[in-house]
Amino acid sequence: MQRAFPWHLIFFLAPAVLIYTVFSAYPLFDTLRLSFFTDSDSGERSFSGLSNFATLLGNAVWSGAFWNAMWNNTQFFLIHLLVQNPIGLGLAALLSLKGLSGARTYRTLIFLPTLLSVVIIGFIWQLILSPLWGVSENFLYALGLGQFFDAWLGKESSALITLSLISVWQFIGIPMMLIYASLLSIPDELLEAAKVDGASPLRIFWRIKIPLILPTLGLVTILTFVGNFNTFELVYAVKGALAGPDYSTDIMGTFFYRTFFGYQSQLGSATMGATVATMMFLVILMGVMAYFYLIQRRLTRYQL
């Protein structure tokens, strides 16, 4: 018996595969390829081996800017990891308590900022922290902390931390929701058994719940990592492409944008842009691989 050619298979798969390949997968590989090429002044493109990478990492001006953006981005990520995820965990733990009324309303409201545009959030906080308006200054005075107020977003020493905390404020809903869902999936019998054995709520939390939701905490970490090393909007909206003051808020996304598009006196370069994108790809790839090989493999044995 001869089988008909599976036309229906082509029909179902072709549109998605075609659009995804042409506008997502191919551009990614093509960008990696472009990082090995250089454009001459006349616009001719020629293979140049690793010379772009040598410039990016060897030339003092380039490498200074690159490592500055990389280090700032790492700090941006660490602040998310150390502030956003623990608070998200805390909120999720409270929300998942048995017999809490209004949990649905709380989680709906706390999740709201996550849905709003980063651009809008950036501007809103810029206004609130502005010494011109004085809302946050008066607020701190009311709490008796007035002397601590400063133009945080304008200072080299505090701008990056302030931006990170704004981002934490916006995206706390994601770890909260993921961890909340994971906490709800722990079987009641398990918690009841621990309670009968006389374990305190705090002990149940640390010794039973936390180990059981470790896979979710790992997932939250890798999602935060990928998101942070690919973000751009917040810094661009609040500080512009120059990521001031004096590049103190420059992260990989803004560095990529300037390299590719140019700014002020520096001309943009497609191939150098592709080189920066390739470095970002390698960082994200390392993070994702570390997650799959180390964390995920170790953690699966706790899964229910």
Next chain:
Amino acid sequence: MTPSYRYQEKARMGLVHLALLGYTLIALFPIALVIINSFKSRSAIFNDPLALPDTTSFTLIGYTKVLQESDILLYFGNSLLVTVIPLFLVLLFGAMAAWALSEYRFRGSRLLALFLAMGIMVPIRLGTVSILETMVTLNLVNTHMALILVYTAMGLPLAIFILTEFIGQVPNELKEAARCDGISEIRLFFQIILPLVRPAVATVAVFTMVPMWNDLWFPLILAPGDATRTIQLGVQQFIGQYATDWNSVLAALSLAVLPILVLYVFFSQQLISGLTSGAVK
């Protein structure tokens, strides 16, 4: 249960409510502050930012200015266009591909699924250099089509991944019964499978829509022209221009927030139940 124990329990719940209420305020206060002040006169904005607008301080001057001096309605239209069309395409093509991947065994199907799943972890932005060059070649720079194509490609991987799980749960008897009636594979999908997975499609819709609506990166690079400018880019440039005009800035921000707020009021339950059920898988 002894009375003192119950009292203790009540006190503890009170503290929990206090903590959650406190954080809810932190989450909502900045947004509320901007919306409230967008309806106030300039002097009221600065003299008493926390007060609600009253008969003397109420004004719509910021809103009239935004509507007069920027093409904000056009920007809304543009955003709507480059969100709704890709959304439709992602749901349709995503569901079709998910059905093929979960229903038919063919050589390379696992590899294909992996290839598509790659897009979930690797951000599409990293391919921007090449995407722009492709758009230049296709003569699509500063068109809605450029954003529609990129957003469709951006939304497909996660949509296919989630929908494959759901379509896999459709009972086999149902499909076999339909096939016995001699229905074609294509009609089977559109008339039986698609209606069955409608709730999952709705969940995916919300996940897909928000990043498209909120994106600034691709409008900035692929379609910065005035005719195709999206709301995020429009607001960003308007605020850059009118930075000292607080009424206009606050009004523009409120206008940009409003559509999502309205949608959220209607769809928050759907979104959150989707998040909490899909998350553990």
